[in-house]
Amino acid sequence: MKYEQIDSNLFIKNRKKFTAHMKPKSVAVFNSNDIYPISADSTMPFQQHRDIFYLSGVDQEESILLLCPDAPYEHQREMLFLRETNEHIAVWEGEKLTKERAFEVSGIRTVHWLKDFHKVLFEIMTYTETIYINTNEHYRSAVETETREDRFVKWWKEKYPAHQVAKSNPILQRLRSVKEAEEIALIQKACNITEKGFRRLLKFVKPGVMEYEVEAELLHEFVRNRSKGFAYGPIVASGKNANVLHYVQNNQECKAGDLLLLDVAAEYANYSSDLTRTIPVSGRYTERQKAVYNAVLKVKDEATKMLVPGTLWKEYHVEVGKIMTSELIGLGLIDHADVQNQNPDWLAYKKYFMHGTSHHLGLDTHDYGLLHEPMQANMVFTVEPGIYIPEEGFGIRIEDDVVLQESGAPFNLMANIPIEADEIEELMNA
Incomplete structure (x- = not known):
């Protein structure tokens, strides 16, 4: 091994x-x-x-x-x-x-x-x-x-x-579902390897690069750091491809002005990490792209605060949906009439954010956990909201991995991985 x-x-x-x-x-x-x-x-x-x-x-x-x-x-x-x-x-x-x-x-x-x-x-x-x-x-x-x-x-x-x-x-x-300290350390190791791969990509991505070349850069960095490779099938989705939630072909050209959605992460000792970042192929977000990016980041930050012991899975997702609804209204993607007339089985926000916000993480990327029971300290979750706008040709998802604490906010295992739009731009143009 x-x-x-x-x-x-x-x-x-x-x-x-x-x-x-x-x-x-x-x-x-x-x-x-x-x-x-x-x-x-x-x-x-x-x-x-x-x-x-x-x-x-x-x-x-x-x-x-x-x-x-x-x-x-x-x-x-x-x-x-x-x-x-x-x-x-x-x-x-x-x-x-x-x-x-x-x-x-x-x-x-x-x-x-x-x-x-x-x-x-x-x-x-x-x-x-x-x-x-x-x-x-x-x-x-x-x-x-x-x-x-x-x-x-x-x-x-x-x-x-x-x-x-x-x-x-x-x-x-x-x-x-409840991790020992040794397990959290192994997941942290996987996250640290993922960070190295992501930072490498920020120097590599530019117009004309192929999605599979990005995948290859990641695999090189992961394996040279004692990982077997990807914790799951890598998603390297440029432009409109980001609107396909499980896009894995990774065979298109990254074009100037497009965004590149990267749902890619390393495993270590069979333990998974799970990262998503969305970066500008040309090194700068457009004003609209940055507005949507910051809306997704706000939802992620607010959702993370709710991951505390005692939280119920179903109620958590209801509250995240309310936050996302507010952000989509602010972006002009839905309006108050859409919310008032929404189908209770498919709420208005789901047109642009159709998947769950979090899942257990550990030995499996979608790890074991009893979703009907309250969350506990030392559970590890992803936090991964997204906004997908096919009519505008891009989608944005942002994801971190966090550990629930006995009290206070969860501990972010990916806190050192660049996430703010300005920081990503600065690193890509350094």
């Missing part, structure tokens, strides 16, 4: 938090992701399942974590199962985890080779009454592929039909 080793105490704490929520006489199983094929002998780059990483730090395919806190023998209460490595694998694929190295990474002393999993599980099942299966219940989930976890669940139900079933996901949704 490119990233520096994470202290195993983080994963030890995470396992203790999870097992504290387990029922008596129960076992929980977590599987690595598959390596997905492309065609012939080609595969996609491996991405570890975030849940097994959160609980063990193991960042390797064909791995299984088993937790059984009530097992009669201490060595059975936490167990890792890894693909057995050998000299042939080392030559063709590179170093894999040894049992000793797996302990250093995870803090788990009992490490078996994968071939022993079924035998060990059978013994554990004789001690237990309930198994926790790990299903994907994220509110944005729309997975059509059968995962390694899915195959395990189908096999387990057939092999052990008499056991009760419980779900790991509701526990993980709650635990993963």
Whole structure:
């Protein structure tokens, strides 16, 4: 891995938090992701399942974590199962985890080779009454592929039909949404790498540059700072392309007078950052562009102040909508009649700001979190309002990542990344 080793105490704490929520006489199983094929002998780059990483730090395919806190023998209460490595694998694929190295990474002393999993599980099942299966219940989930976890669940139900079933996901949704200090530090590292990429771009962007060249500059800067690369598909959207919320083609020329919307950020150690800035290709905003930019920035600043413990997700977005409505009226994009006659299911402001303002951030860019529960300290959120004006040929979005504090305003993990229009202009023309 490119990233520096994470202290195993983080994963030890995470396992203790999870097992504290387990029922008596129960076992929980977590599987690595598959390596997905492309065609012939080609595969996609491996991405570890975030849940097994959160609980063990193991960042390797064909791995299984088993937790059984009530097992009669201490060595059975936490167990890792890894693909057995050998000299042939080392030559063709590179170093894999040894049992000793797996302990250093995870803090788990009992490490078996994968071939022993079924035998060990059978013994554990004789001690237990309930198994926790790990299903994907994220509110944005729309997975059509059968995962390694899915195959395990189908096999387990057939092999052990008499056991009760419980779900790991509701526990993980709650635990993963509130970050440990070590996790916040890793997200901060990802934000710092993102800052380096953005500052590099301010010197690079000019009329005639292609969107994919901008993407390449970012990737260079991210990887040279120990990141695997982008935390999500990069959006490098010039001119009218910025009005496509998930524009990822990144194949057009950046033209004089246009704005360039950059929704681009680095990952670090599987933790995401999430940045958006909108900059002028020519180095100066027009008067109209700057007016819209400052309106978006005002909404972001006001929305950020509301991210405090106790805030309810639904109410937060209602209040942000009111602020955005006022700014759109000031820009002449809507008027009071539009507001008075608005459809309650699609408010007037949504013509120009049609997406949510914030989402949880962490191991996933759209991270786990129970949206019906009040916000808590040490949750990490994005703040990303935007105004999109197809008829004027541009869109503007601005986004930072913030940590909720016990009291006072949230801590901005991206406070050092240029955001004021005047500062961006100054840096682009230095």
